[in-house]
Amino acid sequence: MAATKRAPAGAAVLRGDITAAIRNAVMHELAEVGYGRLSIEAVARRAGVGKTAVYRRWSNKLEMVLEIVSGVAERSVPMPDTGSFATDLQLTMFIVSKALQHRIASQIIPDLMAEAARNPKIAETLNKALRTHQTALSEKIVGQAIERGELPKGTDPELAVDLMLGPLYWRLAVLRTPVDDDYLEKVAASVMTSLGATPPAS
Structure with missing residues (x-):
């Protein structure tokens, strides 16, 4: 008779549903009270678990928040591939603006940006997540446009992404002012002009 395989003595078995x-x-607490007032006790209470369940996964509040926020921030953003830089640009700006206006993200992002000025670890985490998105956009949307001849070969990919997304972060995360389709169209047109974009070659 084969022996039943058991987990090593003392090993913690972490249930996925509890972790979720x-x-x-954590995300809802961050949105409601911010990082400064967030506590392990409040998170455990909202999740319907004991504090020990939280401490089995993370040793402190900072570690917990950084891992969870990183996981959310580094999720892949849909990359449009319509065959036209103009349309890719408009769709990308629409997707990002909707994400920044999400009821939870719109509360968490400004709070963590403020915390980043005081906490180097939070600053590093946010910077890494943003750079990941910038690199992906540079390689996909801007790179494709250069290959199709819609953008000059000397176009700086990072600068292009700054021009595309900078106004959205400024309006939505800093000024916290809603944007509409008309604003997105105007910004997209300005970006096209600034980058010297041309229609795809026939």
Whole structure:
């Protein structure tokens, strides 16, 4: 008779549903009270678990928030591939603007940006996540446009992404002013002009 395989003595078996509940609770707590007032006790209470369940996964509040926020921030953003830089640009700006106006993200992002000025670890985490998105956009949307001849070969990919997304972060994350389709169209047109974009070669 084969012996039943057991987990090593003393090994913690972390249930996925509990981890998911804690992650969800952290995001909602961050949105409601901010990082400064967030506590392990409040997170555990919202998740419907004991504090020990949280401490089995993370040793402190900073570690918990950094891992969870990093996981959310580094999720892949849909990259349009319509065959036209103009349309890719408009869709990208629409997607990002909707993400920044999400009821939870719109509360968390400004708060963490403020915390980043005081906490180097939070600053590093946010910078890494943003750079990941910038690199992906540079390689996909800007790179394709250069290959199709819609953008000059000497176009700086990072500068192009700054021009594309900078106004959205400024309006939505800093000024916290809603944007509409008309604003997105005007910014997209300005970006096209600034980058010297031309229609795709026939």
